[in-house]
Amino acid sequence: MSRVRSLLVFLYDFVVGDDPLIAVAIVAGLAVTAAVASGSVATWWVMPLVVFSALTASLLRAARR
Amino acid sequence: MSRDVLLFLSVFLASTVEGVEAVTIVLAAGLTRGWRSALAGVAAALVVLAAFVAALGPALTALPIGALRLAVGGLLLVFGLQWLRKAILRASGYKALHDEDAIFDREVAGLRAAGDGADSAARAGSIDPFGFTVSFKGVLLEGLEVAVIVVTFGSNQHNVPLAAVAAVAAVLVVVAVGVAVRAPLSRVPENALKYAVGVMLTSFGIFWGTEGAGGSWPGGDAAIAVLIAFTLLTSFGLVALLRRRRERSTAPTATVTVG
Numbered sequence: 124m125s126r127v128r129s130l131l132v133f134l135y136d137f138v139v140g141d142d143p144l145i146a147v148a149i150v151a152g153l154a155v156t157a158a159v160a161s162g163s164v165a166t167w168w169v170m171p172l173v174v175f176s177a178l179t180a181s182l183l184r185a186a187r188r
Numbered sequence: 189m190s191r192d193v194l195l196f197l198s199v200f201l202a203s204t205v206e207g208v209e210a211v212t213i214v215l216a217a218g219l220t221r222g223w224r225s226a227l228a229g230v231a232a233a234l235v236v237l238a239a240f241v242a243a244l245g246p247a248l249t250a251l252p253i254g255a256l257r258l259a260v261g262g263l264l265l266v267f268g269l270q271w272l273r274k275a276i277l278r279a280s281g282y283k284a285l286h287d288e289d290a291i292f293d294r295e296v297a298g299l300r301a302a303g304d305g306a307d308s309a310a311r312a313g314s315i316d317p318f319g320f321t322v323s324f325k326g327v328l329l330e331g332l333e334v335a336v337i338v339v340t341f342g343s344n345q346h347n348v349p350l351a352a353v354a355a356v357a358a359v360l361v362v363v364a365v366g367v368a369v370r371a372p373l374s375r376v377p378e379n380a381l382k383y384a385v386g387v388m389l390t391s392f393g394i395f396w397g398t399e400g401a402g403g404s405w406p407g408g409d410a411a412i413a414v415l416i417a418f419t420l421l422t423s424f425g426l427v428a429l430l431r432r433r434r435e436r437s438t439a440p441t442a443t444v445t446v447g
Contacts, residue, residue, distance in 0.1 A: 137333075139266070141273070141274075145266070145269045149262055149266060149397070153262060153397050153400075154401075156398055156401035156402070157401040160401060160402030161402065165403075165406075166398065166402070166403035166404075167398055167403055167411070170265075170394045170397055170398045171394055171415070174269065174390065174419075178276075178422075182276055185273070185277055186280075186282055186433055
């Protein structure tokens with residue numbers, strides 16, 4: 124059991140890293156892009172905006188610690 | 189600059205950074221616990237990594253192009269932003285710079301403190317389990333990220349061989365230098381390289397993620413260069429912002445005496 128737990132902890136660290144906010148923002152950003160893309164509106168601006176906002180929020184959170 | 193050149197550069201730089209870290213660990217294990225155990229650990233890790241690439245590569249390339257770009261874009265963004273976040277925190281002074289000399293010293297101290305298993309293993313002509321494990325874990329963990337980058341970049345560009353060549357070339361260069369100097373590769377500008385790789389992975393991740401989610405870019409492939417410039421400039425802005433914030437928080441407060 125402890126080996127399975129270690130593997131899960133490793134996978135979490137490997138994929139999610141230090142701040143889960145970034146991973147959540149990426150998934151949400153891609154979902155919003157997919158939703159907007161089904162209409163006729165341009166979507167190229169969504170991910171740059173999401174990435175910049177998530178990175179800024181994550182860095183400010185780290186700086187406050 | 190063509191996509192293939194950017195692909196080669198991104199994989200080469202990422203592999204160089206991870207290669208430097210792996211070589212530091214293997215050097216520490218080899219010098220303290222014996223080369224036989226350290227190199228056996230390297231060989232075992234390379235076998236596992238090859239199996240991982242062999243399993244993940246065909247699985248990813250079997251996906252339809254839209255789903256592949258979405259998965260690859262998401263993965264690259266997760267990795268790229270982790271690298272970029274750490275690089276910005278280091279450049280602004282919130283996190284200590286990566287120092288291969290210090291890491292080497294720490295590894296050597298830890299390996300020496302682990303007892304004299306290496307001596308008895310050497311006398312018996314067998315493998316020292318501690319040296320083997322440290323070397324194996326070091327190469328496997330550092331190599332896993334490279335393997336993911338090779339497979340994701342390569343499959344998305346329909347050019348896994350070029351991505352693999354870039355990774356192998358980087359590892360060969362790093363190993364050759366490591367063998368020549370027999371010391372941690374502390375002169376490699378690792379922090380700057382990590383920053384550059386973070387920018388590249390994030391930019392490609394934004395591009396492919398958006399395309400995979402059904403979006404399209406004005407200007408097509410030319411948007412990649414614009415995204416690299418965007419990521420670089422915004423990251424410089426964030427470094428400047430955090431530096432000012434740090435200077436304000438560490439500046440001595442003025443004392444006003446009244447009367």
